[in-house]
Amino acid sequence: MKKLLKRYAATLAAVLVLAALLIFVPDIGAKALGTTLFSFKEMLLVLPPVFVMLGLLDVWIPRETMVRFLGAGSGLRGGALAVLLGSAAAGPLYAAFPMAAVFMKKGASFFNVLLFLGAWSTTKIPMVLFELASMGPVFTFTRLGLSLAGITLIALLVSRISGKSEITRIYENAKAL
Numbered sequence: 056m057k058k059l060l061k062r063y064a065a066t067l068a069a070v071l072v073l074a075a076l077l078i079f080v081p082d083i084g085a086k087a088l089g090t091t092l093f094s095f096k097e098m099l100l101v102l103p104p105v106f107v108m109l110g111l112l113d114v115w116i117p118r119e120t121m122v123r124f125l126g127a128g129s130g131l132r133g134g135a136l137a138v139l140l141g142s143a144a145a146g147p148l149y150a151a152f153p154m155a156a157v158f159m160k161k162g163a164s165f166f167n168v169l170l171f172l173g174a175w176s177t178t179k180i181p182m183v184l185f186e187l188a189s190m191g192p193v194f195t196f197t198r199l200g201l202s203l204a205g206i207t208l209i210a211l212l213v214s215r216i217s218g219k220s221e222i223t224r225i226y227e228n229a230k231a232l
Contacts, residue, residue: 098149105150109157121161129167137167138203141174142183151175159229165222166214173206 060067073091076084125133144151155168163171178199186195214222 097147101146101150105146105153109153112154113157113160116161118161121158121163125158125161125163125167127164129164133164133167134170134207137163137170138174138178138206141171141176142178142180144175144179148172148176153232156229156232159226160232164214165217165225166210169210169213170206173210174203177202177206 073084073087076087078084123129124136129136141151144154151172155172158168158171159165183195183199186198217225
């Protein structure tokens with residue numbers, strides 16, 4: 056029981072805060088509850104298709120293929136593919152992390168996983184198209200170029216700064232999922 060409480064302490068605290076808001080400041084509590092329920096509903100609609108896709112990815116794509124295209128020796132082609140997969144993906148950022156875990160299980164390099172996550176968060180194709188239509192090509196391609204440079208720099212720094220033991224631990228956690 057103690058282990059369960061420790062694991063879900065943040066969730067329990069959030070529920071208690073929400074309950075207190077509903078009791079002591081009902082108008083703000085009602086808004087907070089509405090936002091919470093909306094977010095929960097959105098998450099329930101997004102996650103099942105993501106997990107189905109992850110299951111298919113896990114079964115259909117052999118480890119050797121993933122290592123060849125996104126592994127440590129994949130070079131520039133692997134990085135470009137990681138960015139393309141992240142840019143073409145649909146859904147909120149929290150859906151990217153289970154996908155990244157499957158990539159790790161299948162042998163993708165840490166650098167390429169970081170590129171994938173960075174691209175998912177900043178270079179979505181629909182967002183680029185919207186920016187192109189509303190902000191113009193100069194803004195869009197400047198932002199896109201700076202974003203890609205930033206993603207690459209951050210992925211490079213994080214993968215270099217993280218020690219082998221830390222990266223190994225991250226991969227072991229991904230395999231345990």
